[in-house]
Structure formats: structure tokens, C-alpha cells
Amino acid sequence: MSEPAENTEGLVTFDDTLDITMAATYFEKLTEMLNQHKSIVLDGEGIERIDGAGLQLLVGFFKAAESLHVTIKWQACSDVLKKSAKLSGLTVCLEIK
Amino acid sequence: MSIDLSQFKQTFIEESDEGLDVLESGLLALDSGTADDEVIHAVFRAAHSIKGGAGTFGLNEIASFTHVMETLLDEMRDGRRAISKEGVNLLLNSVDVLRELMDAARDDVAPEMSRANEVQAQLDVLLANNDGQVQSADVSDEEQTGSGVSNSGSEQKGWIVKFRPHEHMLRTGNDTVRMFKELSSLGDMENSADLTTLPEFTLMDPELSYLSWTITLKNNEEQGDIDKATIEEIFEWVEDDCDLTIEPLFEGGLVETEIEPSEPVENVIPVAEAATISDNVKPIEEPPVENTSTERVSPKKKKSSEGGSIRVGTNKVDTLINMVGELVITQSMLSQMGDEFSMDKLEGLREGLAQLERNTRELQESVMRIRMLxxxxxxxxxxxxxxxxxxxxxxxxxxxxxxxxxxxxxxxxxxxxxxxxxxxxxxxxxxxxxxxxxxxxxxxxxxxxxxxxxxxxxxxxxxxxxxxxxxxxxxxxxxxxxxxxxxxxxxxxxxxxxxxxxxxxxxxxxxxxxxxxxxxxxxxxxxxxxxxxxxxxxxxxxxxxxxxxxxxxLTLAILDGQLIRVGSETYIIPLVSIIESLEIQTENINSIAGTTEVYKMRDEYIPLVRLYEVFDVKPETTRLQDCLLVVVEGDGGKAGIVVDDLLSQQQVVIKSLETNYRRLDGISGATILGDGTVALILDMSGLLAMAKEIEPVRSYANA
Known part of the structure; x- marks a missing residue:
């Protein structure tokens, strides 16, 4: 993965569904964001359904950002997202409070 | 389909008794330095079997305790720890503790854990002490302690689920979040995700599964104990699409089953990545030192194996079956003879009855041999x-x-x-x-x-x-x-x-x-x-x-007896007590100090016991020369029992007088004879003691 080209803050707003059916779509989007921004804001307020594939995608994204020194922060997290991350033991690595 | 395991619990306990014997004798051999490698393996296997069985039957105190023993034995077996006198003595003490725990399990009462906790603490100390270890430097810390987890408790607190989905699992429509949600509904859950197998983001296929989890599911008071089957049910649809182990969680740590070799250090989940999913999750509790007052505590009583079961060799059972077969043949022969009987078949009938007697006796002996150990x-x-x-x-x-x-x-x-x-x-x-x-x-x-x-x-x-x-x-x-x-x-x-x-x-x-x-x-x-x-x-x-x-x-149930008659009464003298029987020669009778009658038999004098006086029954005659003398031995001395007549010799089934009536001096039991009458079996030692206290009322001279 190349270094982020732009020094601007990117925003990713998730729709209501972040599951295996949407994983490939968001994978491309997140990859693009990593390539373009040193700082990325995630908006997960609208997430009403997230599954193991969606969470795993986010975990991969956070790890990649860390290695690329890209700052990630949550603008908002839905309860579904928080609860699913907690159930899966992923709150710490997803930096969900 | 669920199986009621309780029906096998007794068998497990009996097998464990044998396992403990193997453990003990093996440890003693290790201690004396006479053991070869196979002994330590046998000792380890015995401990391992007990632990596995105990876990299966929910005897968690035993499983947990044996786990620590097994850890120590495993180190000795692998040569990572020297077999020291201290270690062997501690393991011998552990065998004693296990016996106590087994007794409690046998009696279905809560075990008294104070000694178990004490010995387990000593085992933990020994395990933590590296002095006895002879391991090489490349053995990880986790391997040194077997499971990597100190197991200081004993009560099962829940389950540890290790779940590693296969790559394709998510594509089958199964969702890990849903499974975790269901698991969390069973009790208090902690979930640690292992991220170490996650590839670089750009190399990820977002539809494949890369993560794995270690889930700690703890029982809580509201929901009670978690059933393993319920956990298995949650993973039922993915059992072919994942690696899954479900192991009991004990107080203070793991675990019932064999722990797999530990992962390389870089694969261990960082502590920071472990997350608590439930607000009401509490730290793993320390094991309670004492039982609560409401629990029934195993009384410190001696193990009673009376009324238990015995293992019988198949050769003994086969012999028994053969005997019964012959008995059936004889019975058929006699039955047929009875249907078509005529006087010319009398001899055949007698032979048949003799055969029946032989068969019965052999069968009796075979049955008795079953009880012989x-x-x-x-x-x-x-x-x-x-x-x-x-x-x-x-x-x-x-x-x-x-x-x-x-x-x-x-x-x-x-x-x-x-x-x-x-x-x-x-x-x-x-x-x-x-x-x-x-x-x-x-x-x-x-x-x-x-x-x-x-x-x-x-x-x-x-x-x-x-x-x-x-x-x-x-x-x-x-x-x-x-x-x-x-x-x-x-x-x-x-x-x-x-x-x-x-x-x-x-x-x-x-x-x-x-x-x-x-x-x-x-x-x-x-x-x-x-x-x-x-x-x-x-x-x-x-x-x-x-x-x-x-x-x-050899047995308390049947004895070979000599039937004797005194007046109208029939008594039985155990055949093993009888030295010989003879007709009384009056010239051999003497009196000591005018009171005790003695009979000169070859080179020794033996006291005479007139049975009718001892038991106060009316004899046929008091004339010694008309009586018979049965020379018996009891309590270190000989005596001559004066009887009216000798009847037959036969095996008699001993019925306890104490159970059915009360204990009587001079009588060891009773039996029922072929004609339905009851005959008393004489206790030679008691009888001779009684005879000594009786003042003879007459001597042979007045006969």
C-alpha cells in the first residue's frame, strides 16, 4: 500500500448495513481512503446491521491505518455497532468507547 | 440425544479406585528407584484417566485437582522435571486426597476441600519452583506449567470455547456476531479475539474469515450452570466449517481436557485486545477455602465397599454357565425318568440324584468362587x-x-x-x-x-x-x-x-x-x-x-459341616474343626482334681465336653461308653465333644443368628437342613470357653 497522498481528513459514512454483502464495496472505499488521507473520520451512527465480515473489515482497516500512521477516529457509533464489537471482543482494537 | 451418565458413575469410581492403586504403587516404585520409564507413563495415564472421567461425570473437584497432579507428572514424564522424593511424596499425598474426594463422590456428598486445597497449594508451589526442572532453554514458560494457567481452584465455573472459523465460513451465511450474541445469552461472557492471522489489509478478501476467538463463558446465579450441549448447539451449523473446542472452566483457571501445545509467542493474543463484553462480568474468583454451611460435607468416614460390586473374570462366569448347563441336563433327565418311572429304573434314578448333587455342589463352589478375590x-x-x-x-x-x-x-x-x-x-x-x-x-x-x-x-x-x-x-x-x-x-x-x-x-x-x-x-x-x-x-x-x-x-457363607445328634437335637460342627471322631473307651477317661474329665488320646489328654450339659438338652444317654467322641480343635486347644450320634456330612449355608435372632454363646449360626428343620452351627472356641465354666455334675463313673 502506498503512502497517503493527501493530508486532508477523510470521512467515511456507513450506511445501515455493513455485512458480508457490502464488505467488498466498503473494502474498496476504505482502501481508497487510506491511500488519500492521513486522518479519517468514521461515521457509524447509521449502522443497523453489522456482521463478522463487516467487523473484520474494520479491524483490518484500523490495523492498516496504524501501520501507515493514519489517524482514525469515530464520529459516532450506533448501538448495534458498539454491541457487536463488544460481543466479538473487538472494542479495543476498533477504538470504540 | 442425551445419555444419563449417572448410571456409569459407580463404574467410574470403581475404575478410579483401581487407577489410584496404580498411581500409588507406581509412585512407590518411583520413590524406591526401581521403576522404569513405563511406570511413570502408567502413573500419568492413570491420573489422566481419572481426570477425564471426573470431568465427564461433573466431579469437578476431582478433575481440577487431578489436573494439577497431571501437570507435575507430565513434567516428570517428559524429563523436564527430576523425579524427586519431595515430588513423589507430594503426589502420594495427592493420591490420599483423591481417595477422599472419590469417597465423597461415592457417597454423593460435597467433599471436604481443606486438605485438597492445602495439597493443591503445595503442588502449585512445587510447579512454580523451577529448581526441580531440567528443561532446556527453548521450552516456553507456558509449556513449563503444562497449560500455562495455574489451576488453584476446583469448582467448575463455566466453559472456555476456542473458536477458529475456517476461511470460507462467512460465505456459508453464518455470522460470528450472531453466534456470540447467543453465547452471551447463556451466562457471563468474555471474548478475546486473535488478530494475528489477519493479513495485510490490501491482501484481505473481505468475505473470508481470518480471526479466531477464545470465549470464556461463566455460569451466573440467575441462569445457573451452562450446559455444554447448549453451547454445541450454537455452533451446530458450523461444526464442519470451524475448529471448535469447549473445555470446562474451573475456579482459578482452566481446564479439563488435554491442552494443546501452546502457540508460538507471537500468536498469543495481546492482553489489550481482549475485551469484556458484559458489565456484570467479575474477575475470576479465588477458590473458596471452605464449604458453605448449607453444603453437605463429606464425613470423614472409612470407605465402605461392602455392598459394592466386584469384577469377575470371564473364565469364572464361563464355568458358572457350564455348571448351569449340566444342571439343566440332569434336571431334564430326572424329569423324564419321573414321567416314565418304573422300579427297574430305580438305579438310574439314584445315579441321576447323585449327579444332581454333584452338579449342585459344583455350581455352589463356582458361585462361591465368584466372590473370591x-x-x-x-x-x-x-x-x-x-x-x-x-x-x-x-x-x-x-x-x-x-x-x-x-x-x-x-x-x-x-x-x-x-x-x-x-x-x-x-x-x-x-x-x-x-x-x-x-x-x-x-x-x-x-x-x-x-x-x-x-x-x-x-x-x-x-x-x-x-x-x-x-x-x-x-x-x-x-x-x-x-x-x-x-x-x-x-x-x-x-x-x-x-x-x-x-x-x-x-x-x-x-x-x-x-x-x-x-x-x-x-x-x-x-x-x-x-x-x-x-x-x-x-x-x-x-x-x-x-x-x-x-x-x-475362605468364606463366611458356606461351610462343610458334620451333623451330630444329642438327644433329639441336631447340631453342626464345622468339618475344619474336627480332628477325628472315635468311640469312647472308658479306660482312657480320667478325672483331673475330681472335676474335669479328660480323655487320653494317644500321648495327650484332652478335656471332654458333654454337649447336653452345655446346652442343657436331654441326651439319649449319659453313659460315655455309649456315646461317640468328636475330637475338635478350637482357640489353640483340643477338646472331645461327647455326642449321641454322628449323622451325615454336608455343606451348609450359614444363616446369621445375630441378624435373625441374637448372638448366642457357643453358636456361630444356623442352617436349614434338607428336611426343613433348623440346626445350630457350633462355634468351637465359644463352646470350649462355655464348657470350662460348667461344673461337671457327674463323671463317667456314675454312668
Whole structure:
């Protein structure tokens, strides 16, 4: 993965569904964001359904950002997202409070 | 489909008893340095089987405790830890604890855990102590302690689920979040995700699964204990699409089943990545030291195997089946003969009846043999006893056993255990001298105790022989005179002096120690043995050693008896007690001091016992020359029983008088004869004691 080209803050707003059916779509989007921004804001307020594939995608994204020194922060997290991350033991690595 | 495992619990406990015996004997062999590699493997396997079975049956205290033992044994087995005396002694103590826990499980009561906790703490300390370890540097810390988790508790608190989805699992429509949600509904859940197998983001296929999880599911008060099957049900649809292990979680840590080799260090989940999913999750509790007052605590009682089961070799069962087969054939033959009977078939009928009698007797013997067990079941406790006590007393003692395969009735075996222990402890404590004294006496510093068993007639003979100092004759005599048991002028033969040790309340002050000399005395030992229809004698050789000889009937259920008649009464004398029977010759009858009648038989005089006087029955005649004399032996002496007639000899089934009526002096039991009448079985020792107290009312002269 190349270094982020732009020094601007990117925003990713998730729709209501972040599951295996949407994983490939968001994978491309997140990859693009990593390539373009040193700082990325995630908006997960609208997430009403997230599954193991969606969470795993986010975990991969956070790890990649860390290695690329890209700052990630949550603008908002839905309860579904928080609860699913907690159930899966992923709150710490997803930096969900 | 669920299986009611409780039906197999008893079998597990019995098998575990055997496993504990293997453990103990193996550890003793390790301690003495006589063991080969296979012994430590056998010991480990025994512990492993007990642990696995205990977990299966929900005996979590046993499973948890054995897990720690197994960890230590595993290190010894792999050569990572030296087999030290300290370790072996601790493991022997652990065997004792396991026996107590097994007893509690057998009795279905909550075990008393204080000793278990104490020993387990010692095991933990030993495991944490690297002094005994001989491992190489490349063995990880986790491997050193087996599971990597200190297992200081005992009660199962829940389950540990290790879940690694196969890559394609998510594509099958199964969702890990849904599964975790269902798991969390069962109890208090902690979930740690392992991210180490996650590839670089750009190399990820977002539809494949890369993560794995270790889920700790703890029981809570509201929902009660979590059923393993319920957990399995949650993963039912993905069982072919993931690697899944579900292991019990015990107080203080893991785990019931064999722990897989630990992962490389870089694969261990960072602590920071573990997350708590439930607000009400509490830290893993320390094991409770004491039981709550509401729990039933296992009473410290002796294990009772009476009424239990025995293992029977298939050869014995096969013999039994053959016997029954022959009995059926004989019965068919007689039945047919009865249908078409005519007087010319009388001889055939007699032969058939004789055949029936033979078959019945053989069948009876075969059935009795089922209850016969090798005396090794009783002997096997002694290596440990000698090991522990010789260490305690700083003595060097070797135990040698012969005839362990000699069989005797299970009931007799159960009842002879305590007297045997008492005699062996006595030999250890009072018989074998300290190494210094032995060396000073020109003996080897290593004392020897021999336990021998063999059959002799209808009896089993058990000998406890030590090469110690022997019994102090002068001291015994002096004590007997002090106690007024013997008059100062009385000239007792040596064997009578030595026999004084079996007198109630007889002991010399310096005999008392915490090894023996307390609790049951030698008088109780003799009493118990006599109650079994046996006897115990002692012979000693000053400075050379002492030999206790126990004589026991092989079985308590059936005896070969001689039927005798006195007046209209029929009695049974155990055949083993009878030396011979003869017609009375009046010229051989003498009277001692005008009171006691004696009969001169070859070179010895034997006292006569007129049975009709002892039992106060009306005899056919009081003329001795018209009577028969049955010479019997009982309680170390012979006597002549005067009877009206000798009837047949037959095997009789002993019915307890104590159970059905009450104990009677001179009578050991009763039986029902072929004609339906009840006959009393004479107890020779009791009878002769009674006869001594009866003042003869007449002598042969008035006959």
C-alpha cells in the first residue's frame, strides 16, 4: 500500500448495513481512503446491521491505518455497532468507547 | 440425544479406585528407584484417566485437582522435571486426597476441600519452583506449567470455547456476531479475539474469515450452570466449517481436557485486545477455602465397599454357565425318568440324584468362587503404609509379599483389612528396631517385614513376619504379674506368655506411640479375627523376630459341616474343626482334681465336653461308653465333644443368628437342613470357653 497522498481528513459514512454483502464495496472505499488521507473520520451512527465480515473489515482497516500512521477516529457509533464489537471482543482494537 | 451418565458413575469410581492403586504403587516404585520409564507413563495415564472421567461425570473437584497432579507428572514424564522424593511424596499425598474426594463422590456428598486445597497449594508451589526442572532453554514458560494457567481452584465455573472459523465460513451465511450474541445469552461472557492471522489489509478478501476467538463463558446465579450441549448447539451449523473446542472452566483457571501445545509467542493474543463484553462480568474468583454451611460435607468416614460390586473374570462366569448347563441336563433327565418311572429304573434314578448333587455342589463352589478375590486387594495398601511409617520413624524397612494371588471371600477380605493393618503397624513400630540398634546387634540396618498368604485346607493363612527384636518375654511376664493376670509362682510356658499380648488392656507403657499402641489393641485384633471364624497366634524368637499367623476361613457363607445328634437335637460342627471322631473307651477317661474329665488320646489328654450339659438338652444317654467322641480343635486347644450320634456330612449355608435372632454363646449360626428343620452351627472356641465354666455334675463313673 502506498503512502497517503493527501493530508486532508477523510470521512467515511456507513450506511445501515455493513455485512458480508457490502464488505467488498466498503473494502474498496476504505482502501481508497487510506491511500488519500492521513486522518479519517468514521461515521457509524447509521449502522443497523453489522456482521463478522463487516467487523473484520474494520479491524483490518484500523490495523492498516496504524501501520501507515493514519489517524482514525469515530464520529459516532450506533448501538448495534458498539454491541457487536463488544460481543466479538473487538472494542479495543476498533477504538470504540 | 442425551445419555444419563449417572448410571456409569459407580463404574467410574470403581475404575478410579483401581487407577489410584496404580498411581500409588507406581509412585512407590518411583520413590524406591526401581521403576522404569513405563511406570511413570502408567502413573500419568492413570491420573489422566481419572481426570477425564471426573470431568465427564461433573466431579469437578476431582478433575481440577487431578489436573494439577497431571501437570507435575507430565513434567516428570517428559524429563523436564527430576523425579524427586519431595515430588513423589507430594503426589502420594495427592493420591490420599483423591481417595477422599472419590469417597465423597461415592457417597454423593460435597467433599471436604481443606486438605485438597492445602495439597493443591503445595503442588502449585512445587510447579512454580523451577529448581526441580531440567528443561532446556527453548521450552516456553507456558509449556513449563503444562497449560500455562495455574489451576488453584476446583469448582467448575463455566466453559472456555476456542473458536477458529475456517476461511470460507462467512460465505456459508453464518455470522460470528450472531453466534456470540447467543453465547452471551447463556451466562457471563468474555471474548478475546486473535488478530494475528489477519493479513495485510490490501491482501484481505473481505468475505473470508481470518480471526479466531477464545470465549470464556461463566455460569451466573440467575441462569445457573451452562450446559455444554447448549453451547454445541450454537455452533451446530458450523461444526464442519470451524475448529471448535469447549473445555470446562474451573475456579482459578482452566481446564479439563488435554491442552494443546501452546502457540508460538507471537500468536498469543495481546492482553489489550481482549475485551469484556458484559458489565456484570467479575474477575475470576479465588477458590473458596471452605464449604458453605448449607453444603453437605463429606464425613470423614472409612470407605465402605461392602455392598459394592466386584469384577469377575470371564473364565469364572464361563464355568458358572457350564455348571448351569449340566444342571439343566440332569434336571431334564430326572424329569423324564419321573414321567416314565418304573422300579427297574430305580438305579438310574439314584445315579441321576447323585449327579444332581454333584452338579449342585459344583455350581455352589463356582458361585462361591465368584466372590473370591486375590488377597492382593488387601495387601496393596501395605507398601504405602510401610513407606510412610518407615520415613516417619526413621527406620529402614523392606516389605516383601508373597502369595498375593491367594484368594479368599470378599467379605472376609473386607473385614480382615483393619486387623492386618494393626499387626503390620505393630511390627513396624515395636518389632523392627532403629538402624543404629540393628547395626549394634549385628543385623543389617534394613529391617524386613514379610507378608505371606497361602491356602491350607479350608483356610487361608496370613503371616506377618518381621526380623525385629522379638517380644520381651520378661517384660510381658512382669506386666502380667503386675496386672494380676498371672500369679508370681505360676510357671507359664513361653507361648502362653507371648499370648498375653492378646489379653484385653494388656500393653506396656513404652509400647504406646502414635503409630501403634493406641486405638484397637491386640485383643480387638484377635476378637475381630475370631468373629470371622479364624484365629491369630504369635511366635517369637528374641532378637530374631516375631511371626503373627492368622488363620481364616475362605468364606463366611458356606461351610462343610458334620451333623451330630444329642438327644433329639441336631447340631453342626464345622468339618475344619474336627480332628477325628472315635468311640469312647472308658479306660482312657480320667478325672483331673475330681472335676474335669479328660480323655487320653494317644500321648495327650484332652478335656471332654458333654454337649447336653452345655446346652442343657436331654441326651439319649449319659453313659460315655455309649456315646461317640468328636475330637475338635478350637482357640489353640483340643477338646472331645461327647455326642449321641454322628449323622451325615454336608455343606451348609450359614444363616446369621445375630441378624435373625441374637448372638448366642457357643453358636456361630444356623442352617436349614434338607428336611426343613433348623440346626445350630457350633462355634468351637465359644463352646470350649462355655464348657470350662460348667461344673461337671457327674463323671463317667456314675454312668
Amino acid at each position: 486375590p488377597i492382593s486387594f488387601s495387601f496393596q495398601r501395605f507398601p504405602r503404609l510401610v513407606h510412610d511409617l518407615s520415613q516417619k520413624m526413621d527406620k529402614k524397612i523392606e516389605l516383601k509379599m508373597t502369595g498375593e494371588q491367594t484368594e479368599l471371600d470378599k467379605t472376609v477380605m473386607e473385614k480382615i483389612g483393619d486387623p492386618l493393618v494393626h499387626l503390620v503397624r505393630n511390627s513396624l513400630d515395636h518389632g523392627i528396631e532403629s538402624p543404629e540398634i540393628r547395626l549394634a546387634a549385628g543385623k543389617s540396618e534394613m529391617g524386613t517385614i514379610n507378608l505371606n498368604a497361602y491356602h491350607q485346607g479350608g483356610f487361608i493363612i496370613i503371616e506377618i513376619v518381621d526380623d525385629g527384636a522379638g517380644l520381651p518375654k520378661d517384660k510381658l511376664l512382669k506386666k502380667a504379674i503386675e496386672k494380676g493376670l498371672v500369679s508370681p509362682n505360676e510357671n507359664l510356658p513361653d507361648e502362653k506368655i507371648y499370648d498375653l499380648i492378646f489379653h484385653p488392656g494388656f500393653s506396656t507403657a513404652d509400647q504406646v506411640s502414635d503409630i501403634s499402641g493406641r486405638g484397637v489393641g491386640m485383643d480387638v485384633v484377635r476378637k475381630n479375627i475370631k468373629e470371622l471364624g479364624g484365629n491369630v497366634d504369635v511366635t517369637t524368637n528374641p532378637g530374631k523376630g516375631t511371626k503373627f499367623t492368622i488363620r481364616l476361613p
